[in-house]
Amino acid sequence: MxxxxxxxxxxxxxxxxxxxxxxxxxxxxxxxxxxxxxxxxxxxxxxxxxxxxxxxxxxxxxxxxxxxxxxxxxxxxKVSELEKEKQKKQQKKDIEFADKLSKVSTKKLSSLYPVSNRADLAKLLNEEENGIE
DNA sequence: CTTCTGACA
DNA sequence: TGTCAGGA
Structure with missing residues (x-):
């Protein structure tokens, strides 16, 4: 448990x-x-x-x-190398996420603050990718 | 009592 | 690789 x-x-x-x-x-x-x-x-x-x-x-x-x-x-x-790879992958994800966020926010959001729920943001990003208006 | 770093008869 | 020193 x-x-x-x-x-x-x-x-x-x-x-x-x-x-x-x-x-x-x-x-x-x-x-x-x-x-x-x-x-x-x-x-x-x-x-x-x-x-x-x-x-x-x-x-x-x-x-x-x-x-x-x-x-x-x-x-x-080597653990040091494994950590570097891990960090690079995470940085890549962060950049991709920031990119999607910047695109959707300029179209549908007047401000980022209203989106306090991560699930809502993920849904919004998903709709954006699938062309849902 | 256990662990830490540096060093070598 | 074992082990002793000198601290924490």
Missing amino acids: ADIDPDTPVYSIGVVKEMTGLTRRQIRYYEEEDLVKPARTDGNQRIYSENDIERLKEIKELLANGLNIAGIQKQLG
């Missing part, structure tokens, strides 16, 4: 150590190699999410299959 989303960081390195079977040294080393990017808390403590746990398990698996760090970076991708 109250599942925490897999991106919410909650595990300390001690817990991760138990869950993954890796040593603290390895877990920190993989972070240095840009294979994982745990969040930080209060006193700079690392906190991992379930996604991070899975990520570490994959790394452990690949390592067991004979791959080195460089090989894993190519297989899973």
